[in-house]
Amino acid sequence: MGLNPTEVLAFPRIRAIVRDNGTAEVVVAGNSRTVAPAESLQQLRENALALVVGEAKTLKRAVRVAIDDPEGQGELIVSPDGSKESVNYTPKPAHRGAEAPTTTAAPVAAAVIETLPVEPAQPQTDTANSTATTGTTMTPTPSAASAAAPAAEEAPTRRSLKETSFLVSAPVLEPATQGWRGTLTRLGLRMDPSQEELSEREDIRTVSQHWPGPRTIAVVNRKGGANKTPTVVMLSAILARYSGAATVAWDNNESQGTLGWRTEKGSHDRSVLDLIDASTELLSPSTNAAEIAKFVDHQTADKFDVLRSDENEEGDHEVTAEEVDIAHQVLTRYYRLVVMDSGNTARAANWRRMIEHTNQLVVPVTAIEDRAEAARLTLQTLESRGGHDAELARNAVVIVSESTDAKRSMSGDALKRARDEAQRIADGFAPFVRAVVRIPYDPALVNGPIRYEALQPATQRAWLAAAAAVAAGF
Template sequence: MAIDKSLVQASPVISAIINSDDTGVLTIDATEETHTGTSADELRQSLMGRVFVEAAKHGRPVRISTMDETGLTTLLCSPSGEVEVEPEAPITNEVPLIVPAVDVQDVPKTPVAQGQAVATVENTPSTAAPAVQEAPSGRRALREAGSFLAAPSTVEPATQGFRGMLNNFGLSLAPSAEELSEREDIRMVSKHFAGTRTIAVVNQKGGSNKTPTVADLAAVFGRNGASVCAWDNNPTTGTLGWRTQQGDHTRSALDVIASADALLSPTAQAADINAYVHHQNTDKYDVLRSDSDVDGTHEVTAEEVDILHRVVSKYFRLILMDSGNNHRSAEWNRMIDHADQLVVPTTNEEDRVEAALLTLQGLDLKGERAAGLAATAVVVVSERQEGEAKLSQATAAKFRPYVRDVVVVPFDPALKSGQIRYGALRLATRRAWLRAAAAVARGL
């Protein structure tokens, strides 16, 4: 039922300011009220609930002006909980055209020359034959005609923020610029590529956040429908296996090498790889672990990296390769040979930042292909502690002139230790990893 706008009065004067930190200020006739919520939706529900109470107190609809990251919106709220957006009055500089009524008797009787048409104010049907339009002088070839179907232009209504909450009341407000940006990032990470793509995650300094970067990027792609393998291409026991779920076996990359002929045979089935990788139940990707035998002495050769890549490429569409710190080793350099996209993670610590730069510079000097990977790399700056936002932006600014994209990931206690679960991350952290994954996908 539509709100009766004639019942809306100039008072009370109500406005709401909604901040990005889930706090808000509601002002009713110059009296301010502070509202907070554990989430943006909870805050907005609190604010709107208070406005409905005010409408019920007056027994009629009230007007509220709201300001958030999407801009200014004016709403009408009824005592029964109905909400409508009040459209802005159209602004025009046109002067209305007023045509006075004309009486037929007032039309002057002007003499008409022989053969001259007579003008009349009466609407009398014409008895003259309609003019015949001439056929066009030429035709165009049918093959030149474009499609008559209109390009799809429908945008789904907002589902997030204040607009999304209002849409739950029956409105159909368009999404904000931030929500549209997020939808575009989701579209990018959901793309299916023709053939397998390989992403190498590298920094020659330990503790630079390589493993969390691999796990979180794999989770974003996996949750959005990609067939993803996170491969720990480490000469010694890598940490990817420690920070992810283990399956019902202990097999590693060395077992894949030993079984490569069977896994690459024409009779091999898609499920055969499950005996060698470790599935992440909630994040929807698989992990190929490095050898964890403390007594092991086998060092993976460049040729064995080729074999592993052939196997993994057969069973997965997207490969994220974690790496060790020795950029001179055979398996590290062969990983670069197979890479389609380079990701260079770092923290804000000075030595990690310098190591990231040296990694890029070393690849730039390695050859044309490696230099191309360095120039189109995505750098991910991960905060190690709270309160490093300014330092993170300063770090990101150092890399931006030299690479394709830089993304800052805020601090999150869920990434400090233990198994990495994407769903356990804060909302802002998940948004940052989605942004990083979309940046990577644009390079594929």
């Protein structure tokens, strides 16, 4: 790798902790991520380092990670390509009572001292009498205890208090709350959760975490009707609800978008252009954080805000790249998470500048051929540009929604064809992006304002999985 360790930033602080009880965690800036279990200590280490590599890929640079496992402590430099370079490593001292090597007498003697009781010393006169009785001169022979004394000084006989803890490190598995297992638990018979419930808990944990600094998500597809706006609303709602992070959904259409039509409207008619005009005041250190409410519409049930696109009737203003910069600067001062809706023109100045600010790309697509093809071309365009754009494309999350046409017909054959087509499209994208998530059809997403609580349980669960896949890229 050839990196100078002094050139690698120590922020965010990353620790990889592997325990001899078979558990491990990676802590990034105070946020703990549980490592997948493994059959061996070495595999557990590799699983932990895989999470660190993912963080390096997200940051697009090498990171420092402090290592603490049963055999020693140290520090590594980990690069996005997975290469690792050791900065330092200190083996942990052997525990008291551990089996000592037999190649030298000293460690063996030390072990004897630790395990055998000390005999009371015999009076000096007894030794003298014994010598006189035999009539021979005896050379005093060092006892086992005295011979072991120098070795006892070399071998550690105490552990540092820093190396132990009375806290339980393994997470406590909460009992089941869902299905028949949850019913039995409520009746007093404690049951472990099912794999489905454990998976849901892990998705909730992923979307509930906080991360250092603001994050920007861009939802893109150059074809209209690809489910961009519902995707923006659902991701914003889930991330805001579970993480509690201040979240804004921003309609970055170059002229007039539809995000404002599908969400709850506030008591004003201001748009992104008004926010840009007031940017000097909003960026002033003396401005109160509550002033942003003049320009956004709060979603009372789903806990996020909406910044609308310009809705003047003439529609004679197209947002410029410089205006995107200004609006993004304002929003990342007031919000930790910015979810951007977009227009259909990948060549537009505001679209390209949005991509420059993006940390995580999301590509929604309905299970219809032309929408899927438009999504593929969108990713191909970004891939061809190289650099940051190509990395976004490779790390993208594709969200495939089932077609509404088959659901309306309610035909069994049509439903099966719709599911098969959604799966075919999902399988087609899978080799080229980080994650693909399928969303079932739900009438609550078709028309009118979108509310998370209005969705069917299966749809809510699918969107939670999609939000977790997005948050995993932060």
